Amino acid sequence: MRHHDLVVIGAGSGNAVMDESFADLDVAIVEERWFGGTCLNSGCIPSKMLAYTAQVARTVREAGAYDVDAELRAVRWRQVRDRVFERLDAQRDSGRRARVQQDSVTVYEGRARFTGPKSLRIDRADGAVDISAAQIVIAAGGRPAIPGPVAESGLPYETSDTVMRIDAPPRHLAILGGGYIAAELAEVFAAAGSSVTVVEKEERLLGPQDETVAERFTELVRSRYDLRLGRELTALDGSPGALRLTLDDGSTVEADMLLVAVGRVPNSDRLNLDAAGVATHDDGRVRVDRHQRTTADGVFALGDICSPVPLKHVANREAAVVAHNLRHPDDLVAADHGVVPAAVFTQPQIASVGATEQECRDRGLDYRVGTAGYGDVAYGWAMEDTTGFCKVLAEPGTGRLLGAHVMGAEASTLIQPLVLAMTLDIDATTLAKSPYWIHPALTEVVENALLDLDL
Ligand SMILES: Cc1cc2nc3c(=O)[nH]c(=O)nc-3n(C[C@H](O)[C@H](O)[C@H](O)COP(=O)(O)OP(=O)(O)OC[C@H]3O[C@@H](n4cnc5c(N)ncnc54)[C@H](O)[C@@H]3O)c2cc1C
Numbered sequence: 001m002r003h004h005d006l007v008v009i010g011a012g013s014g015n016a017v018m019d020e021s022f023a024d025l026d027v028a029i030v031e032e033r034w035f036g037g038t039c040l041n042s043g044c045i046p047s048k049m050l051a052y053t054a055q056v057a058r059t060v061r062e063a064g065a066y067d068v069d070a071e072l073r074a075v076r077w078r079q080v081r082d083r084v085f086e087r088l089d090a091q092r093d094s095g096r097r098a099r100v101q102q103d104s105v106t107v108y109e110g111r112a113r114f115t116g117p118k119s120l121r122i123d124r125a126d127g128a129v130d131i132s133a134a135q136i137v138i139a140a141g142g143r144p145a146i147p148g149p150v151a152e153s154g155l156p157y158e159t160s161d162t163v164m165r166i167d168a169p170p171r172h173l174a175i176l177g178g179g180y181i182a183a184e185l186a187e188v189f190a191a192a193g194s195s196v197t198v199v200e201k202e203e204r205l206l207g208p209q210d211e212t213v214a215e216r217f218t219e220l221v222r223s224r225y226d227l228r229l230g231r232e233l234t235a236l237d238g239s240p241g242a243l244r245l246t247l248d249d250g251s252t253v254e255a256d257m258l259l260v261a262v263g264r265v266p267n268s269d270r271l272n273l274d275a276a277g278v279a280t281h282d283d284g285r286v287r288v289d290r291h292q293r294t295t296a297d298g299v300f301a302l303g304d305i306c307s308p309v310p311l312k313h314v315a316n317r318e319a320a321v322v323a324h325n326l327r328h329p330d331d332l333v334a335a336d337h338g339v340v341p342a343a344v345f346t347q348p349q350i351a352s353v354g355a356t357e358q359e360c361r362d363r364g365l366d367y368r369v370g371t372a373g374y375g376d377v378a379y380g381w382a383m384e385d386t387t388g389f390c391k392v393l394a395e396p397g398t399g400r401l402l403g404a405h406v407m408g409a410e411a412s413t414l415i416q417p418l419v420l421a422m423t424l425d426i427d428a429t430t431l432a433k434s435p436y437w438i439h440p441a442l443t444e445v446v447e448n449a450l451l452d453l454d455l
């Protein structure tokens, strides 16, 4: 049996672990599907490239608001898709090639599972191979969750793994789930000409967001999509291309395509972790300590398979922590999940960091709210914006920022000064009054929200 110094399972964020400092080791990486993982192939990057195209289409459609005559004639889906994936598939292939050509790295293309402590079997197209390693990193990510009525129907459905690569947009797309993926891809397919129905079991889209954000976003898109809120799917029938969704109130939705976006599950169930002594949480995430060590000696985990926050910037940070800790067992570092921002690349964008107002209330915190609208600042006038806003939550007295939420153009960028302040412990008053805020930039909306706090 071939023995390696280090084996990494999963070439998504796991591929970032083995930098040049590992060149002196005999390292292997196992990948069953695609180098670059979810982010590059079916997640963050293609969805944002498509979302940007959708934004261009909306800008043309809404040009009249700026007294510009313009007409959107077509979004050429197939060309859009090919532009996106020709670029990303080339990245994937060059990432794979670079590893295959590296002398110190062995690439196994197949599915790994544990056969014992620090021992793996890799099922490949040309047969299985058994290997062992002194250290192992589990970076096997997750996959879309598929609810019973969909799986049991035997009818075709799409997930984020497949839907961005389809040949033509459906006439009527039904989306099950009203979270991140639904919100982003509804806009993409609406821009491409699909009519969209969203079925969400909660009463609002993007439910875990701050309550003001979730409420206003839901209201804003109500005129764009057919929203079936507070509803669950009880049955899926019909035939391929002519699907009928029956919801728990007896109502139905007819659609030619179904996108399932009800969350993701970790791939831990496919790894035979018991054989290795790697424990999991009830939700399937691999248990790790603050140094990304699992319950098995010499076995680390990172990314969606273990993370409490399944986002790419978190997986990247955890990969850096694992890379350090593999090389420095006597000087371990920790992944800090204290202040993790997130953004939803919808129109308008949404970005958040820290606590929501409902969390502050539920935790019994003493807090103040500061808000400002895009329409209150000069750049917002230029944009004719009537819906964008920034909301900050801070502790009275100290001015310590507890959370911040932005909905509007470039929210994912506007949130960053607030992320910095929370990370570096800069209080709201200092952040508002010490730096210059460029006039008349959109960042003035953040400055005004901070100044609005009654501390
Ligand atoms: C549609 C979509 C959009 C997203 N957008 C964003 C965004 O805008 N911003 C953001 O921060 N996050 C976003 N995310 C989340 C982000 O993609 C993930 O958090 C991140 O990619 C997780 O990285 P990972 O390395 O843990 O897992 P992955 O990237 O999923 O990598 C795991 C790899 O392991 C391989 N693998 C699995 N099991 C085995 C096995 N047994 N043997 C061998 N190989 C195996 C898989 O094939 C895969 O390549 C998005 C996710 C989706 C689905």
Ligand SMILES: NC(=O)c1ccc[n+]([C@@H]2O[C@H](COP(=O)([O-])OP(=O)(O)OC[C@H]3O[C@@H](n4cnc5c(N)ncnc54)[C@H](O)[C@@H]3O)[C@@H](O)[C@H]2O)c1
Binding pocket: 147, 176, 177, 178, 179, 180, 181, 182, 184, 199, 200, 201, 202, 205, 206, 207, 231, 232, 233, 261, 262, 263, 264, 309, 310, 311, 342, 343, 344, 345
């Ligand atoms: N911009 C980003 O950072 C980004 C974008 C896309 C995805 N992601 C990541 O991918 C993950 C998965 O995205 P997602 O949209 O699938 O999950 P999600 O957790 O964001 O949303 C799932 C939604 O489906 C609803 N739901 C669950 N079961 C349901 C059912 N049976 N019927 C109807 N509704 C149901 C939930 O209430 C929830 O609103 C996200 O949690 C996030 O970590 C991030």
